[in-house]
Amino acid sequence: MSAAPIPFDIPFDPATLRYDDRGLIPAIAQDHATGEVLMLAWMNAEAVARTVEGGAVTYWSRSQNAFWVKGASSGHRQRLVELRVDCDRDCLLLLVEQTGPACHTNRRSCFFTAVQEGAEVEIMAPIS
Amino acid sequence: MSAAPIPFDIPFDPATLRYDDRGLIPAIAQDHATGEVLMLAWMNAEAVARTVEGGAVTYWSRSQNAFWVKGASSGHRQRLVELRVDCDRDCLLLLVEQTGPACHTNRRSCFFTAVQEGAEVEIMAPIS
Numbered sequence: 001m002s003a004a005p006i007p008f009d010i011p012f013d014p015a016t017l018r019y020d021d022r023g024l025i026p027a028i029a030q031d032h033a034t035g036e037v038l039m040l041a042w043m044n045a046e047a048v049a050r051t052v053e054g055g056a057v058t059y060w061s062r063s064q065n066a067f068w069v070k071g072a073s074s075g076h077r078q079r080l081v082e083l084r085v086d087c088d089r090d091c092l093l094l095l096v097e098q099t100g101p102a103c104h105t106n107r108r109s110c111f112f113t114a115v116q117e118g119a120e121v122e123i124m125a126p127i128s
Numbered sequence: 129m130s131a132a133p134i135p136f137d138i139p140f141d142p143a144t145l146r147y148d149d150r151g152l153i154p155a156i157a158q159d160h161a162t163g164e165v166l167m168l169a170w171m172n173a174e175a176v177a178r179t180v181e182g183g184a185v186t187y188w189s190r191s192q193n194a195f196w197v198k199g200a201s202s203g204h205r206q207r208l209v210e211l212r213v214d215c216d217r218d219c220l221l222l223l224v225e226q227t228g229p230a231c232h233t234n235r236r237s238c239f240f241t242a243v244q245e246g247a248e249v250e251i252m253a254p255i256s
Binding site for chain 1: 138139140154156158162163164165167168180210211212213214215216219221231232233235238239240241242243244246247248251
């Protein structure tokens with residue numbers, strides 16, 4: 001896959017990103033301070049624009065078919081510190097400040113099981 | 129979305145993951161030592177199995193429609209240190225040991241531009 005030329009030092013435009021056939025792009029949320037990868041969710045162009053403009057990370061919920069302001073109901077909000085774009089312009093990395101757990105299971109990260117010696121084990125407990 | 133119960137402490141089976149309608153699951157590669165997010169690519173069930181069994185990270189190339197042993201041609205290999213699974217079982221986090229640059233542009237990470245004050249700027253140079 002060849003990507004379009006990378007627009008350096010010009011105003012960022014969400015339309016320059018590459019969305020899939022549903023109009024979505026995957027976004028990885030990483031804790032800006034610790035480097036911990038917290039979750040992956042999806043955005044459409046409008047969600048990208050809202051996130052960059054407002055700072056409250058806003059995804060597109062594929063199950064609800066609606067905008068999803070992270071933490072709007074739980075209080076476990078994500079504030080955008082920096083948005084990064086990959087070489088193919090088809091994936092985003094969000095450096096965020098995460099309030100409380102990122103996962104709906106009340107764990108800090110959604111990635112809470114690991115394959116170790118062929119078995120899948122829990123490596124992170126819910127925040128009590 | 130509700131996910132299937134998490135199979136703790138039983139042998140890991142790639143068939144328990146949730147693949148999209150193309151039979152693919154996104155996989156985030158993170159440097160196991162520094163925490164740097166290097167790239168996102170895709171795997172099918174067989175790529176997951178090969179990666180876990182052999183330790184050489186193997187993706188499914190959507191453009192080539194073929195298995196893609198990372199670094200097989202460039203030498204910029206990824207060795208799996210640990211595979212993690214998210215709560216919905218529809219995304220993987222690979223902690224890896226990366227030889228050289230992860231990006232085909234010769235940068236350490238594929239995420240080498242950032243939106244800062246509304247403009248997209250380059251934040252990482254190719255490895256010389």
